[in-house]
Amino acid sequence: MFEGKNIIITGGSSGLGEELAYRLAAKGANLALVARDQARLQSVVKNIPSATAHKVRVEAFQSDVCDPSSVEQTGRRIVETIGIPDILINSAGIISENYFEKLPLETFQKVMDTNFFGTLYWIKAVLPYFQKKGQGRIVNICSMAGLMGTFGYSPYCSSKHAVTGLTQSLRVELKPQNIRFHLVCPAEFTSPMVDQLNTYRTAENRKIVQTIxxxxxxxxxDEIIRGIEKDKYLIIPGAITRLFEILNRYFPSLTRWTSDLIIRQCYKGPKG
Ligand SMILES: NC(=O)c1ccc[n+]([C@@H]2O[C@H](COP(=O)([O-])OP(=O)(O)OC[C@H]3O[C@@H](n4cnc5c(N)ncnc54)[C@H](OP(=O)(O)O)[C@@H]3O)[C@@H](O)[C@H]2O)c1
Incomplete structure (x- = not known):
């Protein structure tokens, strides 16, 4: 399914985007990796030949997903360099965790700009190429925070719920044009983003994420790649996370009751 395909990965220089890059290159895909830090992008590009037996083309593109004109230009450069894309993976993202009272408006703006508008700009940039080709696939790396609220994640949850809404609308709207969507909703996983989060997160957030x-x-x-191969719309890695999502969908009052109980037991609050 991936061999010979051209795949754009935003956030391809770190964490999940990087890990997907190694797997997709090993399956024979040509890759365009997008992020802001050129040195980190180049180090991923350098690591790829050792990870694949296929002859693949892997290129780094320095670009900020928050800048729509840079995204559009980068999209054009990618088409000139590796060809028309077949798949777009929106993995670029940031997080900021704190008590709502302590989060300035700028944080909400920055998180929305990156997680939501960055995803939107990239979909806008690739859509004309997909339409020309008569097909395409868009993988939006969202989060369980895009399906439910979590303590301390008011900017992040807002941005990821927006990604969920966008993906749900575009899935139904663009399916007649043979453009497929995947909404990926992982709970927490090991990555540089989480290493950094662990240096400052609130006690309440630390406790609540331990539920999963x-x-x-x-x-x-691995589960994301399998989900794409099976053409699954909603991809939730991990059996316990899937069970949790089903519980939350059918018994939301139970998950609300459980999280209220956990928070009651550890609440310190912004002054604590
Ligand atoms: N880790 C988790 O527990 C978790 C759970 C659920 C969902 N997710 C989601 O999974 C995705 C990947 O997260 P991760 O944990 O792999 O994070 P990560 O290791 O911090 O990687 C984030 C990537 O996004 C890029 N990025 C950030 N801002 C950007 C911008 N303005 N323009 C271009 N690229 C930008 C970063 O590169 P530069 O900084 O060089 O630009 C980096 O390549 C995110 O969307 C995240 O929300 C993560």
């Missing part, structure tokens, strides 16, 4: 076991980056990447 933290998965390894490798397991999450």
């Amino acid at each position: 076991p933290v998965l390894s980056l490798e397991k999450v990447a």
Whole structure:
């Protein structure tokens, strides 16, 4: 399914985007990796030949997903360099965790700009190429935070719920044009983003995320690839996370009751 395909991965220089890049190159895909830090992008590009037996083309593109004109230009450069894309994976993302009272408006703006508008700009940039080709596939890396609320994640949950809404609308709207969507909703997994989060997160957030076991980056990447191969719309890595999502969907009052109980037992609050 991936051999000879051209795949754009935003956030391809780190964490999940990087891990997906190694797997997809090993399956014979040509890759365009997008992020801001050129040195980190280049180090992923360098690591790829050792990870694949196929002859694949892997190129790095330095671009900020928050800048729509840079996204559009980068899209054009990618088409000139590796050809018309077959798949777009929106993995670029940031997180910021804190008590709502302590989060400035700029944080909400930055998180929305990156996680939601970055995803939107990239879909806008590739859509004309997909339409020309008569097909395409868009994989939006969302989060369980895009399906439910979590303590301390007010900017992140807002941005990921927006990604869920966008993906749900576009799935139904673009299916007649043979453009397929995948909404990927992992719970927490090991990555540089989480390493950084662990240095400052609130006690309440730390406690509440322990409800679902933290998965390894490798397991999450494997399950995402399998989900795309099976053409699954909603991809939730990890059996316990899937069970949790079903519980939340059919018995939301139970998950609300459980999280209220956990928070009651550990609440310190912004002044604590
Ligand atoms: N880790 C988790 O527990 C978890 C759970 C659920 C969902 N997710 C989602 O999974 C995705 C990947 O997360 P991760 O944990 O792999 O994070 P990560 O290791 O921090 O990687 C984030 C990537 O996004 C890029 N990025 C950030 N801002 C960007 C911008 N403005 N323009 C271009 N690229 C940008 C970063 O590169 P530069 O900084 O160089 O630009 C980096 O390549 C995110 O969407 C995240 O929300 C993560």
